[in-house]
Amino acid sequence: MRCTDACVYPFPLGDSSVRRMAQEAGELGLDSIVAVGARGCIFRGVEVVGGTVIQGRDQGEVQAALRRMGKDPGVVMATAGDYALNRALLHMGRVRILRGIHATPGNSFDHILARMAAERQVAVDLDISVLVSGRDYTRQRALQRYADLVRLQSRFGFLLTLSSGARSILGMKSPRDMVALCGLFGLDEDDVEGAFLGIAKVLRPEKSVEVVE
Amino acid sequence: MRPRPPTMRGKRRYILARLDPPSVAFNGRDLYYAIAESLTSLYGDSGMAFIQPSVVSCAEGYAIIRCTRSSEGRVVAGLAAVHQVQEVSVAVRSIRTSGTMRSLRRHLAGMRSRAPCGEHDAYFQGRSWTAVQYPGAKVDLFEKGFKNQQPLFLTEEDLEE
Known part of the structure; x- marks a missing residue:
């Protein structure tokens, strides 16, 4: 998993089947995708990892959603909110990725939460679809927030993931396109490669003690 | 009027892009307007004036876009941000950048057909x-x-x- 799209929405959430999305990902140069609502499999050499996105206004709603989840939810992602919610999400062991930070208030993810995310190995997702479909103020705000996240990431070293947020194969992006779009908010090519590895690190977190035989 | 000698001309770069979905018949003019709108919204009028994009070829699901040298990275970002042409959802995927159209056409000749079977x-x-x-x-x-x-x-x- 060297090059992963961290969030796509296959049919019925979008207009493309998970197989077609996996095939398209392979043609674009990706080797894995996280598909919301899909089961893990390998299709034409592309690894599909299942994923679940949780959206809640407060901690209680998120915990209720976590309790309702099935046995194999895949990678659990939660939509970020205000500061208190983000702090609570980072403390929940099952949430592996924070999504949608661009749409939250400016002070909802600061240096304290950045350090906490690094310690708990919770990744922060950069959704590229906002830069593609958004215009004017929406896109400017997303670029500002992403640039701020990149600054915090370089200081505290928490995990970043990159996602196209695609609901169709037309919304999926190649690594070349991702590098170009990430350049808009100051993420250089090496950092983009690191962010592509984010999902692999989320799935296999570093342990404090590891036995090497 | 005599043409300007090659050494006095501005250097250009050519970008080969794949147009999806293949079922949509793309028009070069519409594609140019979509790219221009995308680049203007990303980089503004001054950026657009510097980039000088133009669609030099648009056929069989592929397009070649010309721009000034050193602006190709911006054009790739602009192409990635195009998601509609004439209100039809599309994807413009840049494949390769070159200094000549000839090398892109040679590359294109080696690619498989995208015609429906x-x-x-x-x-x-x-x-x-x-x-x-x-x-x-x-x-x-x-x-x-x-x-x-x-x-x-x-x-x-x-x-x-």
């Missing part, structure tokens, strides 16, 4: 569709009786299930 009726999710097959076991479904609708993008395995 068959069409048949299909039944999916309780509805009737027209299925257009493409190389690589890809199938695009168009619902019968609806004009200008977005297709479903599936594979042959999805239809067999």
Whole structure:
């Protein structure tokens, strides 16, 4: 998993089947995708990892959603909110990725939460679809927030993931396109490669003690 | 008027882009307007004036876009941000950048055809569709009786299930 799209929405959430999305990902140069609502499999050499996105206004709603989840939810992602919610999400062991930070208030993810995310190995997702479909103020705000996240990431070293947020194969992006779009908010090519590895690190977190035989 | 000598001309770069979905017939002028709108919204009028983009070729699902040298990175970002042409959802995927059109055309000649390889009726999710097959076991479904609708993008395995 060297090059992963961290969030796509296959049919019925979008207009493309998970197989077609996996095939398209392979043609674009990706080797894995996280598909919301899909089961893990390998299709034409592309690894599909299942994923679940949780959206809640407060901690209680998120915990209720976590309790309702099935046995194999895949990678659990939660939509970020205000500061208190983000702090609570980072403390929940099952949430592996924070999504949608661009749409939250400016002070909802600061240096304290950045350090906490690094310690708990919770990744922060950069959704590229906002830069593609958004215009004017929406896109400017997303670029500002992403640039701020990149600054915090370089200081505290928490995990970043990159996602196209695609609901169709037309919304999926190649690594070349991702590098170009990430350049808009100051993420250089090496950092983009690191962010592509984010999902692999989320799935296999570093342990404090590891036995090497 | 004598043409300007080659050493006095501005250097250009050419970008080969794949246009998806292949079922949409792209018009070079419409594609230019979509790219210009995308680049203007990303980099503003001064950036657009510096980039000087133009669509020099647009046929068979591929386009060649010209820009000034050192602005090719911006154009790739601008192409990635194009998501509609004439209100039809599309994707413009940059494949390769070169200093000459000849090398891009040579590269294009080695790429496989994207023409549909068959069409048949299909039944999916309780509805009737027209299925257009493409190389690589890809199938695009168009619902019968609806004009200008977005297709479903599936594979042959999805239809067999």
